[in-house]
Amino acid sequence: MVPLSWYLALSAVLFTLGAVGVFLKRNIISMLLCLELMLNAANLAFIAFSSFFGQVEGQLFVFLVMTVAAAEAGVGLAIVIAVFRNRETLDVDESNLLKL
Amino acid sequence: MTFEQILFILFAGIVVGGAASVLLQRNPLYSAFSLITTFVGLACLYVTLKAQFLGVVQIVVYAGAIMMLFVFVIMLLNIRDEDTAVDPNRFLVYLTIPLGAILLGALLYVVTKVNLAQPTGDEGGTVERIGTNLLTKYLLPFEATSVLILMAVVGALHLAKREKE
Numbered sequence: 001m002v003p004l005s006w007y008l009a010l011s012a013v014l015f016t017l018g019a020v021g022v023f024l025k026r027n028i029i030s031m032l033l034c035l036e037l038m039l040n041a042a043n044l045a046f047i048a049f050s051s052f053f054g055q056v057e058g059q060l061f062v063f064l065v066m067t068v069a070a071a072e073a074g075v076g077l078a079i080v081i082a083v084f085r086n087r088e089t090l091d092v093d094e095s096n097l098l099k100l
Numbered sequence: 101m102t103f104e105q106i107l108f109i110l111f112a113g114i115v116v117g118g119a120a121s122v123l124l125q126r127n128p129l130y131s132a133f134s135l136i137t138t139f140v141g142l143a144c145l146y147v148t149l150k151a152q153f154l155g156v157v158q159i160v161v162y163a164g165a166i167m168m169l170f171v172f173v174i175m176l177l178n179i180r181d182e183d184t185a186v187d188p189n190r191f192l193v194y195l196t197i198p199l200g201a202i203l204l205g206a207l208l209y210v211v212t213k214v215n216l217a218q219p220t221g222d223e224g225g226t227v228e229r230i231g232t233n234l235l236t237k238y239l240l241p242f243e244a245t246s247v248l249i250l251m252a253v254v255g256a257l258h259l260a261k262r263e264k265e
Contacts, residue, residue, distance in 0.1 A: 001102060001104060001105075001218070002104050002105055002108045002148070003215075004214055004215070004216045004218075005211055005212055005214050005215070006105075006108060006112075007108075007145070007149070008211035008214060009208055009211050009212070010112050010115065010116070010145075011211075012204060012207035012208055012211055013116055013119075013204065014115065014116070014119055014138075015203075015207065016200050016203050016204040016207065017116075017119040017120065017122075017123060018119070019199075019200065019203060020123065020196050020199075020200040021122060021123045023192050023193075023195070023196040023199070023200075024123065024192075024193060024196055025123075027128055027179070029128045029131075029170065029173065029174055029179075030122075030128050030131050032170070033122055033128065033131050033132060033135050033170065034122065034123070036135060036162075036166070037119055037122060037135065037138065040138070040139070040142055040162075043142075044142060044145065044146075047146055047149050047151045047154060047225075048149060050149075050151070050225070051149040051150050051151065051218065051222075051224065052216045052217075052218050052219075053216070053219075054218075054219035054222040056225060056229050056230060056233055057233075057238075059151050059153075059154055059225040059230060060230060060233055060234055060238055060241075062151075062154055063154065063157070063230065063234070064241055064242075064245055066157060066158075066161055066162065067245045067248070067249060068245075068248065069162075069166065070161065070165065070166055070249070070252075071248055071249055071251075071252035072252075073166045073169055073170065074169065074252050074253070074255075074256040075252050075255050075256050075259065077169060077170065077173045077256075078255070078256035078257075078259035078260040079259055080173060080177075081173065081176070081177070081259070081260045082259050082260060084177050085262075090177065090179060
């Protein structure tokens with residue numbers, strides 16, 4: 001019998017790794033990958049709670065999160081392609097037109 | 101230690117190892133492949149949590165569709181090495197370690213307070229149960245998702261299309 005706190009601790013570790021990655025990485029694609037890591041940490045917490053409460057609602061929510069993640073990846077990568085076409089680089093620090 | 105706990109530790113090791121590898125790899129292509137490892141480990145964990153359907157969806161949609169999209173885009177663009185290196189002069193790099201430690205500590209502090217026993221006789225997330233709920237009680241969010249996907253398709257096409265000369 002695995003306690004619920006184990007799953008939640010793993011979810012916390014995953015989320016922290018994703019957040020640290022978003023801070024550390026300069027490449028916009030690597031940042032998007034770390035974003036997916038954070039989304040999956042939330043999914044794991046949802047499914048763990050859903051299983052331990054014996055209700056299916058958490059799993060439905062994960063299903064919707066996955067669809068949103070797919071949409072986010074599609075639009076995000078389209079933006080990456082548009083940025084690369086204009087700037088010839090993926091470094092987020094180079095995309096600074098709005099900077100004062 | 102029971103068999104389930106050993107399985108959990110094995111899968112958690114795969115998940116955390118993959119996630120750490122995502123951060124440590126400099127080439128985004130290797131990061132993407134490490135992320136696929138993480139997703140496979142997570143799918144195994146979902147199955148141990150009686151969410152069989154989502155375990156399969158995790159592999160098919162996440163490891164299959166979404167990550168392939170990432171890999172295609174990475175291979176489509178010419179990524180130079182200086183784009184991917186971590187800049188040691190950025191102040192964020194030094195802030196990351198304490199901020200990450202604070203975040204992890206706060207989350208673990210909350211998480212260890214949770215104590216809940218798993219109910220017995222629960223059939224878990226079968227396709228039948230999820231499908232019935234999705235198309236009856238939660239029909240509105242389901243339909244809203246289709247509108248969202250349509251918007252994403254139109255937006256992605258518009259953003260990625262070449263400007264007319």
